[in-house]
Amino acid sequence: MSRELTDQEVQRHQSRTWLLENGFQPYGYAWDVTHQATEIPALFDAAYPEGTEEDPAEARKVKVSVAGRMMTQRIMGKAAFFNLHDETGKIQVYIRRDDLPEGYYNEVFKKRYDLGDIVGVSGFVFRTKTGELSIHAERLELLTKTLRPLPIVKETEEKSYGGLEDKELRYRQRYADLAIHPEVREVFRKRSQLISAMRRFLDANGCLEVETPALQPIYGGAAARPFTTHHNALDMQLFMRISDELYLKRLIVGGYDRVYEIAKNFRNEGLSRFHNPEFTMMEVYVAYQDYQWMMDFVEQMIRYIATELHGKPEVKVGDHQISFTEPFKRVTMFEAIAQKTGHNLYGKTRDEIAEVAKQLHIEVDASMGSGKLIDEIFGAYVEHTLIQPTFITDYPVELSPLAKRHRNDPNLVERFELICNGKEICNAFSELNDPIDQRERFESQTRLKSGGDDEAMMMDEDYLRALELGMPPTAGLGVGIDRLAMIMTNQDSIRDVILFPLLRPEVTH
C-alpha cells in the first residue's frame, strides 16, 4: 500500500535521511533520565532556599537530565526555547548556539528537529527573566525522529488551542490522543489505580486471585449472546466467555473459600456509550456468607477505592456530587417501584402486573413473564433516578437462574444490584447451591432457549455435578469495572475508559 506523503511528511523523511548521512542517529538507543518534569520545581526550591537564587556563585548547581517530546518552540536567532513534555508534565528548555557543538544548533536543531520529536536534554535548572523554571541545556540529543506531524496543543492560562477533537481519530489513534492530552493519560492512570486498589482490598480480605478459561465449551453465568470460535486441533466449537461465574463457583466446591478474578468478558451485542463487546468484570465468591454480608463488603470496597483515588469517599460525576460515605441506601425492588410509580406489585399476578405496565406505557407482549415485566418497569421508572449509590434487593426468581431463593419468599431470590449515577455497577446474590433446584432452573432456561430466546442459558451438566459434590453457602458479586471507572473518572462514554474501543475497520480510499 502506498500513500502520497504530505509536504510536512516529505520534509521529515528528508530530515531522517540527512541525519543518517551526516552521522547523527535519528533513533537513539538510550538516554539517562535522572528526573521527570514535575519533580524539578521541588528540586530547585530545595537547592535554593529563600534569597540564594540570585547569587552567581550558586548558579548551575542543579543538574538534571530529562527526555520527552518537543511540543512547542520559540526560536530567536542564536537561542531558543521549547517545551519538553514527559509522562508527568512539561518543563521549558533553553538552548543557546554557543553551548552546543559547532554547527549543531544551526544545521541540526534548527533545520532537522520537528515538533513532536523525542529528545533528551541535560543541563542545569534556572529561572528565566519572566520567572519560568527552565533547563539550560548543556547537551541536546534527538532520540526519535517523528515522520508524521503530531497535533500540537498550545495553551495560555485560561485556554488551550489545537489538540485532537475528532472522537473517531482519538479512538482509532489512541497513541496520538494520549501523546498530546495529559488529561486522557490521567483517566487511564486512574483506571489502573482503581483496579490495583480493588485488588489490594480483595487480597487484604483473604481472597485468592485465580484465572479461569476465556475459551469455554459451554458458556454461562449471564444472559447474553456469545462470540463463537473454533479450535482446529480438537475440531471443536468454543465460546468466548460471557462470564466466569460458573468456573469460580467450581473453585468454591474445590475448597477455596474466597476466590476472585478480574476478567475480560465478551458479549455479542450492540455497542453504545455503556457497552463495548469486550469489557472487564471483577467477580468474587465468598463461602459461608450471604448477600447481606456481601452488601457490606462491596460498600466497604467501593468506599476504599474512591478514597484511594480521590483522597475522600466522594466523586463529582457530571452535575452530581456522589458520596460513598454514608451507608448506602437499601431498597427492595418492589419498594423502589412503588416509590417511583405508586404501584405496589408485590404479590400481584402476572396479568395484574402486565396491566400496570400498560398503564405505565411499557410495551407488553405475551411472552413476557412477571419477572421480565417488573424488570422493564424498574428500568423505565427507577434505575435512572438513582444517582447516589443504592442497593436494590430481592429480585424475581425468573430473572436470576443462578441465585438462591429468598429465605422468606420462594418467588424472589436473594440478590442485589448496586445502582450509581443511574446505572448498575454491581450485581450479587446468595448463590444457588441446591443442585436439584439449579437443574430445574437450567431446564426452564433451556425451554426459553428452544422458544427462541437466544440469550437464555445452556444446560451445564459438569457444573451440576460440581454442585452435587456440595458447594457451601456462598455469596457472589460481579462488578463492572468499566462502569465503575466511568464514575470514578467522570467520563460519560465507556469508550473514554477503554484504551482501544471496538470500531468498524478503517477504510482507506
Add this chain to the structure above:
RNA sequence: GAUCCCGUAGCUCAGCCGGUAGAGCAACUGCCUUUUAAGCAGUGGGUCACAGGUUCGAAUCCUGUCGGGAUCACCA
C-alpha cells in the same frame, strides 16, 4: 437494527440562500542569544469522506455508500 447530526489543509474551524476554497496554529525562506499562543517580513499546501444525479456551473442542492457521534431498543 431505527432516527437525527457530522465528515473542508497535518490540527482547530469558517465558507453551505449554487459561480470553482479561506483563517489561526503547524510547515518552508529570511531577521532575531531569557521567549512562553514569542515577534516581524515573505512563501507553499486541499480529488471539500466516497460514488452517482440535477445544473452552463456543485464544498454548497438531491440520492446512495462508507466512517463517526447522539438518542432509542437488548445487555453490564
